[in-house]
Amino acid sequence: MRLRHVLGLLCAAAISVALVGTASAQDKTVKIGGVYPLSGNAASAGAHGKAAIETAIDIINNAHPELGSLPLAKNAGLAGLGGAKVEVIFADNQGSPAVGQNQALRLITEEKVVALSGAYQSGITLTTSAISEKYGIPYVNGESVAANLTERGFKWFFRVTPVAADFAKIYLDFLKDMKAGGVKTDNVAIVHENTEYGTSVAGVIASVFKDNGLSIAQDIAYSANTTDVQGQVLQLKEKKPDVVIMVSYTSDAILYVKTMQSLDYKPPMLIADNSGFSDPSFIKAVGKIAQGVFNRSSWGVGPPGSTSFLINEMYKKKSGGDDLDDTSARQMQGFFVLCDAIDRAGSTEPDKIQAALKATDLKPDQLIMGYKGVKFDDKGQNILASGLVIQLQDGENYVPVWPKDRARTAPALPYKGW
Numbered sequence: 001m002r003l004r005h006v007l008g009l010l011c012a013a014a015i016s017v018a019l020v021g022t023a024s025a026q027d028k029t030v031k032i033g034g035v036y037p038l039s040g041n042a043a044s045a046g047a048h049g050k051a052a053i054e055t056a057i058d059i060i061n062n063a064h065p066e067l068g069s070l071p072l073a074k075n076a077g078l079a080g081l082g083g084a085k086v087e088v089i090f091a092d093n094q095g096s097p098a099v100g101q102n103q104a105l106r107l108i109t110e111e112k113v114v115a116l117s118g119a120y121q122s123g124i125t126l127t128t129s130a131i132s133e134k135y136g137i138p139y140v141n142g143e144s145v146a147a148n149l150t151e152r153g154f155k156w157f158f159r160v161t162p163v164a165a166d167f168a169k170i171y172l173d174f175l176k177d178m179k180a181g182g183v184k185t186d187n188v189a190i191v192h193e194n195t196e197y198g199t200s201v202a203g204v205i206a207s208v209f210k211d212n213g214l215s216i217a218q219d220i221a222y223s224a225n226t227t228d229v230q231g232q233v234l235q236l237k238e239k240k241p242d243v244v245i246m247v248s249y250t251s252d253a254i255l256y257v258k259t260m261q262s263l264d265y266k267p268p269m270l271i272a273d274n275s276g277f278s279d280p281s282f283i284k285a286v287g288k289i290a291q292g293v294f295n296r297s298s299w300g301v302g303p304p305g306s307t308s309f310l311i312n313e314m315y316k317k318k319s320g321g322d323d324l325d326d327t328s329a330r331q332m333q334g335f336f337v338l339c340d341a342i343d344r345a346g347s348t349e350p351d352k353i354q355a356a357l358k359a360t361d362l363k364p365d366q367l368i369m370g371y372k373g374v375k376f377d378d379k380g381q382n383i384l385a386s387g388l389v390i391q392l393q394d395g396e397n398y399v400p401v402w403p404k405d406r407a408r409t410a411p412a413l414p415y416k417g418w
Contacts, residue, residue: 028084033107035118040095041251044281051318052332069365071340080346100124104131114348122146123196138353142334146200150379160334162385164201168208184242189218192247237265250276257286268414280322287396289418298387299329333369
């Protein structure tokens with residue numbers, strides 16, 4: 001009897017330990033830092049980015065088998081970590097590189113996050129990723145396109161999005177196609193804000209165009225926090241370029257469109273470098289007077305029932321009814337790539353997550369974006385990222401117009417405006 005009693009106690013203890021072990025695995029939380037502009041001029045973009053990450057968290061932490069081949073959707077939590085849940089500690093960078101840097105430091109040293117995501121503006125991604133590099137913490141960026149971000153020799157920085165050079169080539173090939181069809185595209189002007197994003201992207205576009213025999217007739221820089229762009233618009237009106245390429249954040253994109261209307265200026269072709277022109281608040285504010293603006297994108301909602309359509313429906317519940325735009329979708333994709341690497345690493349140790357990121361090889365059917373896949377080079381850049389040209393047509397919706405094999409309709413010219 002005594003032996004049975006001892007054996008019973010031992011079995012009970014073993015069961016108890018097993019249950020505790022299971023509970024701790026299920027209750028374990030993987031903390032990731034998210035640095036976004038939740039206040040300031042880019043607050044709308046930050047809010048939509050936050051909603052995108054929150055949608056991704058829902059997909060990862062709860063089983064969503066309806067989302068097909070999307071990694072982490074089938075199971076509840078990270079299977080590689082025993083079903084651990086993902087938690088994001090959001091930090092407001094306030095649109096300031098210095099504030100963003102301090103927030104990244106706080107997330108790493110105080111919140112003890114295992115990785116970082118963000119930070120929308122390239123200038124803030126520059127400073128926050130420098131802190132991540134210093135502390136040896138993986139940093140995955142889904143949306144910043146400044147060329148120099150992956151030219152610093154960093155070992156902990158990974159970027160999923162296409163970059164400025166990719167988009168410059170898209171603009172170049174698009175304009176060549178338009179010219180072949182009889183559209184005048186020889187005289188190009190670039191208008192850009194003067195932070196890391198605008199300056200870097202404008203420089204890359206000018207370089208790519210020059211290398212292909214197309215010079216930039218005007219290069220107009222302006223302060224990102226300006227409240228008056230009449231001078232810049234009047235310069236365009238005087239020189240009459242065939243094509244105007246805008247590299248702007250949301251508040252200034254809205255300001256430019258309103259100023260163009262007030263000064264009755266319509267360029268024959270207006271191309272936006274995503275960012276502010278993709279923000280849902282831009283569409284709401286001035287979409288009706290910016291008809292015909294071209295933009296670049298890698299995102300499409302897709303037909304009803306598709307993975308991208310279902311994810312967009314989930315996102316709308318967190319965004320107040322707004323659809324995913326290209327920027328917020330790229331942010332979500334970047335976050336999925338980070339969490340997939342953590343899951344495959346089966347660990348929250350930085351070096352193991354870093355190794356898993358380096359080994360990433362995702363296929364098109366595993367993504368929400370229209371990329372050819374995700375695979376990083378030695379600099380941390382996704383070499384399979386790609387994009388297309390979209391246009392604001394018939395109200396307040398962007399539709400794919402180029403290349404032809406991915407277009408839903410033909411490009412409409414000249415720029416209509418209002």
